[in-house]
Amino acid sequence: MSRRPRARELGIPFDGTPGAWNAITDVPGVRLGHTTVIRDTPGDAAKAVRTGVTALLPKSRTDVESVFAGWFRLNGFGEMTGTAWIDEAGLVDGPIVTTSTASVGVAHSAVPAYAKAHRPDVDRWNLPVVAETWDGYLSDPCGGLLKVEDVFSALDSAASGPVLEGSVGGGTGSIAYEFKAGIGTASRQVRSGGQYCLGALVQANHGRREQLHIAGIPIGRAIPEGRTKEPESGSLIGIVATDAPLLPHQLTRLARRCALGLARSGAISGNGSGDLFLAFSTANDGQIEEPRERHLVALSEEALNPFFGAVVEAIDEAIVNALIAAETMTGLFGRTVLALPHEPARELLRRHGRLNLA
16 A cells, blocks of 8 residues: 555644654554455445454563553443453553454454463463444445454554554544545654653544534535535544653543544534543553552653643644545445545645645
8 A cells, every 4th residue: 555645745734743753653662553454245245345453552562561541431432442441450451453343352352362372471361452433334344354363463563663544454444524534643742841752543433524624724614525424423543652651540631632632623522423532651661560569650740731732733633644644445335435635625725824835
């Protein structure tokens, strides 16, 4: 898959200073991988598959350490497994996986199987974090189930560096604001009590056309072509990573701010939307859950304000990157979802003085 332009490359303006790759992988140690499944059955449009899985590794694929985490449910018409344990202990114990609604069970089984295959010397339980969005408009929800090998492939491919965005991995069949969307990412450099990095990843599958705002301009209303649905439905999964030393309750506060980033692009998180957000920190290395005294480092609550702003900025940019990167796709029953047209969007921003021409 060739890389499409990103939002900043098209002159779309954003606040804040990104990291080297402007991706969640700017956070040291964080790795990301995708498996994309596109399959057609000749003569049977009811069996088109447009789905996949995205795997985010807070640490190395063989590391068995937990990381501090927090999460937030803006609207709960969706699923993110493992959240009861995050509430209870403030920990994520392994990879974070996003996929389609129908494949949550496969992914949930695959994560501990993968851990056991790579670290047979370690006997520990695992409550996987698997989040989903519905891709049934473009993909057969019954015949398009992932296989365990697909999840393993995403985990195996997880790497640092630039991230493939748009119609890949868990976002293969995603639609946002009735345009083709999918996976998007962004990052911010944060200086508050030290120099840190914060990155965001979204699986964007939400919103109606008239809601879409980019850089404050109502882009969606001006591009009515190719609308796909009427009801307020769909979901956004947002994941935030940072190397700042934050405790679980502080990470929960970061996760809540994902909702403000979502609102910047215009979404209202309607009744049929599953908008679920998670934040984790790679700091405080060591077996956090070991039965011994631990000496942890944490920033003060007052130091969090720049991180709150970084979350809002990064989630907003990640959503726009998902829209910009995605390409028009035809899938189940011959349904076609159009990509956001770059030049009309740029012209609207130029007309309102919002296009960065530098």
